[in-house]
Amino acid sequence: MTTFTPTRSGSRVAVVRGVRRKPYRAERRPGKLAYLTLAGLAVFSGFPIYWSLVVASQDNSVLGAVPPPFGIGSHLFENLDRAFGTVPFLRALTNSFVVSGAITVSVVLFSTLAGFAFAKLRFRGRNALLLMIVATMMVPTQLGIIPLYLIMIKAHLAGTMYAVIAPSLVSAFGVFFMTQFLREAVPTELLEAARADGCSTIRIFWHVVLPASRPAAAVLGMLTFMTAWNDFFWPLVVLTPEDPTVQVALSTLASGYVQDYSLSLTGTLIATVPLLALFGILGRHIIGGIMQGAVKG
Template sequence: MVYGLLIAFVLGSAFPFYWSFLVASRDSSMLTDTVPSLLPGANFLANAQRVFDSVPFWKALGNSVIVAGTVTLTTVLFSTLAGFAFAKLRFRGRDPLFLFVVATLAVPTQLGVIPLYLAMAEFGWANGVQAVIVPNLVTAVGVFWMRQYTVDALPFELVEAARMDGCSMIRVFWHVCLPAVRPAAAFLGMFTFMTSWNDFLWPLIVLNAENPTVQVALEKLQSGYYVDYSLVLAGTTLATIPILIVFVVLGRQIVAGIMQGAVKG
């Protein structure tokens, strides 16, 4: 029974992906069939080629890799540093400052896009990828998450011992803290990468059609005179493949690592 429900859920989760590949591998006429065949056709590569002809998709992929890669690196680094400080270091104002971080979780910052756009236009950053990178360098969720994990995962004695041996703070962080919190950092990295790769509202506002991220390019693909679903869904399939690979290769280890931590903690 449990397995039956879980299988139904996972199949339901996978179906839209398969469906979009299905439509992308045929031509749009299949959509008019009442009971469409569930086997892929032979047109996927042709449809994919049309995606690259219609929008600057290579450029979009490159931009998305740069944006998501940079944002992931900085978010993991800054969140882990801040998490370490909040969890294991003593300093004046620590608790109120951490409360402030928690409170900002409830602030819908997405609603500040208009002044943010005005500021980017002022700096001359509009239409450049740095305008998408900079606002996302570190997040409250990241800091909160790393702090919660570090509290349990890193014993005080270890930090003290390293200090006794004459390590500077940053060396304690690098050689003692970082190895201990690696599972949580990896988990945060995976989520940050996916969130950044899939971000839409802000890139749509600040980037143009010549220099898009993947999501913005997809939207341009869809906004023709009429929607050619074989073309558009070939685009969504192409956009999902890189992240699906990251997820399948790393997902198992990362989810396993973090759940072990939760059991111990």
């Protein structure tokens, strides 16, 4: 039933009576289907890692059994010893940590600096320069391998870790990612207030922009570390077999005439553990960065 109630100004306001509104529930708990779906996705995502552990702990003679074994065997430490004895795996792990760590720190720092400049500073040709940086993402990396290798030979860097680190010190994706994040995460009024207090541009970046960019920096750091850790082609080209990275060492383990699945998946398990540890350390910041980008508030 609809009635009209007069107001002080003489106008009438429609009032709906007899309609019961359902109370607003600010938070709704997920149902059983949601939990079952999440549990299924967790099992589906974690099964390859568990299967790598199962195969790495078994003997090759057991892997052909029907049905295959799904329990953890007793040959894990023996296979680990064989993996470290077949290839210089400890050296490869050290090289990958050095390369991935240096590239991650450099990409996060320079991308945040460039993102701050493109997002909040005003200078001539800003949009055109950002467009040129983004356009480089459309060029396949393989097209630059030969000229890049010739540059490393001319610079006497071929066969060293510097040759792997130098081409990846900054990324176009990182610049674009941080630019888009800082446009919304850092209010312009906050920067103007910092300038009014006498802060220079470097101090504004260090004390205002860098703390605000922590969630996005964690996401970018995780993606960059994974990309550098899993890089195979360029380290294979520029490094020697005696001084490899993890992925090159894994290819050596799998290059036998007869495939040794226990040995190969043992190396894969060793190469996966650092990524899992990194995600465990940065997981809270990564999820916070994803949610901050998905929910604007």
